[in-house]
Amino acid sequence: MDNSFAIQAKNISKTFHITEDSHNTVKHRLFNIFNPPRSKNVNAVKMMSFDIKKGECIGLLGRNGCGKSTLTKLMAGVYQTDTGYVKINGSTMLMNLGVGMSHELTARENIYVSGSVLGMKIKEIDAIFDTIVDFAELREFIDTKIKYFSSGMVARLGFSIAVNAGADIMFLDEIFAVGDVKFQEKAIKVFESSWIKGKTVVLVSHSMDTIRNYCSRAGFMKNGEMVYFGDTEKAIELYMADNQ
């Protein structure tokens, strides 16, 4: 792989098979013995290819359900692709409401597990532990299992780990939408600091200002398709037109 690339996606796609829930009840099954559960396929991500260079901040735009989160999870390796492949060049962190963190573990335990996944030694994690906790402002909840956290608290923890542990590639799925104002200000400071230089970021957001301010390129998705991938303003224009 050419070393200037952080992510290469080639002919990737993902289809979900969904069975209608109503068929899961005993009553419904008894009355519909000869009528099998209905299922349908959702083509969440349709065949697409693209490259993201190291140090780029890429925006992903599209209406609800168009496949942005699924694509992000394919890139981060949370889901396997049905076709094609994704090549990743660097350590990754997906900060999408705690994906990549275990909800059965405490914040403290998650910091150590995530730090290890990012390739850090225990001593290295010890050294940045307090910084992570203070940045996330979660000191009093440090020994609480994160299943009891609000989505904003989980997002703060994930963001703080990734920023302080130095993930090379960050997938930020609506990070600005779940945090409170104070957290959003912190996240913006990170985006505007030198820390972000050289990092690769994939940013899913419905905020055009955020995409416009920080993304060098953007993708516009519709019904699982990558309709456009390139100039940020052009992608925003297409998204706005799709919302008319």
Ligand SMILES: Nc1ncnc2c1ncn2[C@@H]1O[C@H](COP(=O)(O)OP(=O)(O)OP(=O)(O)O)[C@@H](O)[C@H]1O
């Ligand atoms: N785990 C899953 N199982 C089945 N279907 C799924 C799953 N995840 C997503 N889908 C379906 O795939 C499609 C794309 O969903 P996805 O969450 O990727 O969209 P999105 O663009 O991120 O939406 P939003 O802006 O609302 O977050 C939707 O139709 C959704 O119902």
